[in-house]
Amino acid sequence: MKLNIAALLCSVSLLANLPAHATLNVFATVPEWGALAHEIGGDKLKVFVATNALQDPHHVEAKPSLITRARNADLVIATGAELEIGWLPVVLRESGNSRVMPGQPGYFEAAQQVRMLEIPQRLDRADGDVHAGGNPHIQTDARSFLPVGRSLAQRLAELDPANAAAYQAGYKAFADKWQAALVRWEKQAAPLRGMPVAVQHKAFVYLTDWLGLKEVATLEPKPGVDPSAAYLSRLAAQFAAKDGNAPKLVLRSVYNSPRAADWISEKSGVPVVILPFTVGGSERARDLFGLFDDTVERLLKALK
């Protein structure tokens, strides 16, 4: 009993000691923006990440836990470009939180900050999971984190003026480190330039654009559509041909089903590289730096 009272008193005093300025609650839809927010805001932010690296961010449900976190959020960081279209609009509407509605300062879209690729010229579901705003997987190009980070720091400063300088300094420190890392990654990845690769889902267009890989085939005949056995057999024959256009690697993200990639790899002898895709996607991808250290390393290792 004594112990309980002590514990109670302790927790009450802890509550009383909370700073008047509570930390900013950030709701990031995917781990990469959560990690970026953490780089910039550090302990000024309390970051909640709605999905993990093993989840396909398209196919998430508006779970109660997400709705309640959005309700208490000061800032929602989404990728945008329809990546979260199936669930984020519901989560935001159900949250009853006016601060994070699209159009409000508390709603931030990363895709608005970068150059989008693969903007479809025609919109038709017969083409599979196409996104009107372009391919939403912008985080596979490490360069994206600079413009996104800069805008994010501004937004954080706007929402929390008291800590504006800290956010700017946080971004500055991150950007400096990131610039150096970019140089390092690009130097390391130089041997990959021009290398033909196959991808499982069209999720790596920004990566291939950045590192100069040449995407020559996708295992999904159309985005989001699983390949048939006949289609895979045809691809396997192409891959095995070993001419100039045969891919040297098959790339898939860690949340993709291994079946198609493994099958085709077995048939054609082209190795599969499982890329972490986002923070938490592999043992080493513990933060943004680790994510790209690991991505580049896995590509290089597979090539050997």
Next chain:
Amino acid sequence: MKTFHTGPLAGLMAMALALPVPAFAAGDAELQSLREELQRIKETYEQRIGALEARLARAESAGSVAPAGGTPNPGVDTRGSTAQGASGSEGAFNPAISLTLGSTYTRLSRDPNRYHIQGFIPGGGEIGPPRRSFGLGESELSISANVDPTLRGTFTTSVAPQGGTVDVEEAHIQTLGQGNGLSLKAGRFLSGIGYLNQQHAHAWHFADAPLAYKAFLDNQFKTDGVQAKWLAPTDVYLELGAEAASGGAFPSSDRNRNGLSVASVFAHVGDDVGNSHSWRGGLSLLSTSPRERPYVDVDSRGAIASNSFSGTSRTWIADLVWKWAPNGNAGETSFSFLGEYLHRRESGQLAFDSASVLIPFESTQSGLFAQGVYKFMPHWRAGYRYDRLDSGTPALRLSAGLSAADFPLLAPARPRRDTLMIDFAASEFSLLRAQLARDRSRAGIVDNQFWLQYVVSLGAHGAHRF
């Protein structure tokens, strides 16, 4: 440097700017290598800046024309821009439109026109299986958009296959982030009671409603009124809601009076357990006082009797949904469990055969269903649903020579149903389902029902509700 009056800090900052490499104590050799590294970085930067400038120049001269190269995907502009260019036309403000189409093929061992649930006063809706052989399901058109910065409007209409009656399923406005977790809705909407009730029927895992929903809510409870919901500022999901509405929909009735005829309250709690599990539970109460809610029975002489109920009707619903997917990734495999228990107490008067006799009436009825749906491989799901109802024995204070045989629909029963289903979703937008049910809703009669069904949706992307 003198022009800056910020002292050594500015100097340090400038150093940090110029040296984007971690500083460390260095010997001569290390310094040398550092210089070389710097030189390399400088060169790389110059290259990068050069490339950027070239790209900028290209972009400026070419406008939005896509240069060659990039991915070998025709019809896709690989050189995009950040702005998702808003078009200047009026059409740019068109609301999101989606259309759900469905169709069934059924084989029923019993006549669907004589379908009823023994022991339960029918609500008058079409709760039986669809007609035999091929049949068009309801086509549902949904239109929604934000009205202005504060409101969102939704309109859903369904067109019944026979007779072409157009029904307004939902037509409501709701607030867009009222703030403090509050949201308000007004118009016609699917009530927030229970779990399945607020989902559209085409989003259900089975082709038809659970028996308990058919018996207690006449398939689904939707009403005209207002709803207020409040989400608690806690880490655990806690939602409280209340609705006030006019009568009309079973178990209420049209009362032609000012004020409210239906009140409901509900509370939902939910959370995650680890990465792989999430759940939501709820408790709801639907309270109404119907007046002359009509139903048709056959009396002991075989004549059709138009009866009606007046009194109070109170329905409690407890619901629990539990979903599992390894690491939250339902792409390969997942499982969901849903169970709901409904309990209704009605007391008042039964008017026998167009109110020729009034009989005091009281009944306590309950029903439950439990279903499990397992995604055993990508695109494929299989499920089982168990339904049971207990009509209880109604307390009828009979008079005027009437006997229980004059109310055959109210004869106590314990309807049961077992349902199996398997479905295939080629994409997020289409579904093909086969369902087999052994329905014992009618006393002593077993109805074996086989359904084949497709449901597709086109237009705006649907929501992945939990």
